[in-house]
Amino acid sequence: MIGTQRHLRADAERNRARIVDAARTAFVEHGADVSMDEIARRAGVGNATVYRHFSDRRDLIHQVTLSSMDHIADEAETALAEEADPFDALRRFVHRAADERISSLCPLLSGGFDKTAPDVLATRDRLNSAIEHIMDAARTAGRLRADIAVGDLMVAVTQLSRPLPGTGCVDFDRYVHRHLQLFLDGLETPARSELPGKAATLEDLAPQRCEPM
Structure with a gap:
């Protein structure tokens, strides 16, 4: 039995x-x-x-969002553990995060979704911590410029993995990884310019304050 x-x-x-x-x-x-x-x-x-x-669509969306955030956090932790060079780990994570289609979370988070639920906050904290660790390691190694934060990274990954309007998503992956590589080259130190504004955190990108995340 x-x-x-x-x-x-x-x-x-x-x-x-x-x-x-x-x-x-x-x-x-x-x-x-x-x-x-x-x-x-x-x-x-x-x-x-x-x-x-x-129980309903909202419950399913809730679980899909948690699953996606957990999976992305797993990718960050695994990359940092397995790559000898922390900036290589960051490169690997960024490309894997794009493959997860994190831009698909945007419409889910902007709908009828409880962004203050304890499991959502805990999962977001875990994701934030995992990405911060990989960025801190690359920064400590002298490879990552000092004037960016987690939110800056995730805005770029989200926007660069979102198909252009009217393209029908045809062969879009070949552009995603090409342009992400260009973006990553711009993250290396020494910085070639001073960035306007301040570094963005994941909290800055919360849906109640900013639509993209």
């Missing part, structure tokens, strides 16, 4: 993960208004299974 219960729990966890993954992909491709039927189809489950795990 105990083995059966564990098997059922494992199945339920796999279904939940598949639904979150399918929803994230669907949101990237079609926006937050994609039908729950389509998400269920992509996940290979029935509608009843989707609603058994998520």
Whole structure:
């Protein structure tokens, strides 16, 4: 009986993960208004299974956003642990974050989403800390200019990974990584110019203050 219960729990966890993954992909491709039927189809489950795990669309968006932020934090931590050069770790993280299509979080965060929920704040803090660590390491190594912060980095990744209006996203990836590489070259020290304004934090980019994040 105990083995059966564990098997059922494992199945339920796999279904939940598949639904979150399918929803994230669907949101990237079609926006937050994609039908729950389509998400269920992509996940290979029935509608009843989707609603058994998520009470409504808002709940699903909440979980997709948490999952995306956690995954991006994982990428930062893994890159810093595995790369000998911290600036190489930063380069790797930026390209991986772009592959995560973090720009897809923008419409999710600007809709009916509780930005002050404890799990949202905790996940955002974890993401902020992971990115700060990788940037601090690159800065300490004398490779990263001193006048930028986490928010500056994430604005660039978000904007450079967002397709241009009217392009239909055709082959856009080849431009994303090319332009991200140009951006990263501009982050290295010595800085060639003085930046206007002040360095941006993730808190500065919170949806209630600024639309992009």
